[in-house]
Amino acid sequence: xxxxxxxxxxxxxxxxxxxxxxxxxxxxxxxxxxxxxxxxxxxxxxxxxxxxxxxxxxxxxxxxxxxxxxxxxxxxxxxxxxxxxxxxxxxxxxxxxxxxxxxxxxxxxxxxxxxxxxxxxxxx
Numbered sequence: 001x002x003x004x005x006x007x008x009x010x011x012x013x014x015x016x017x018x019x020x021x022x023x024x025x026x027x028x029x030x031x032x033x034x035x036x037x038x039x040x041x042x043x044x045x046x047x048x049x050x051x052x053x054x055x056x057x058x059x060x061x062x063x064x065x066x067x068x069x070x071x072x073x074x075x076x077x078x079x080x081x082x083x084x085x086x087x088x089x090x091x092x093x094x095x096x097x098x099x100x101x102x103x104x105x106x107x108x109x110x111x112x113x114x115x116x117x118x119x120x121x122x123x124x
Contacts, residue, residue, distance in 0.1 A: 009118035022096030038092035
């Protein structure tokens, strides 16, 4: 059983930056591929980005590509989402998630463990 806890959310003006972190406990952290998803009010939860278990491959949705980066520290059991050039449409609750399966990694249904989510609000 893996527990995930996000931190670092908050409010920022458009064009600003935020860094989300996700701390994991339980399980073998380095075995899991990690993903970030977000859910805006009235919308489905959507894929933001992912990083493989070894940290050598990242993948992002088109909406955040070039603005967001993901990194992980397997020694500290943490994964981070650096968000730059934020836009109001990035406003959402952001979730960290973990999966053992690389196949279908952008599909939220492939993730076994989820954090509780954290609010990010971008104002104009």
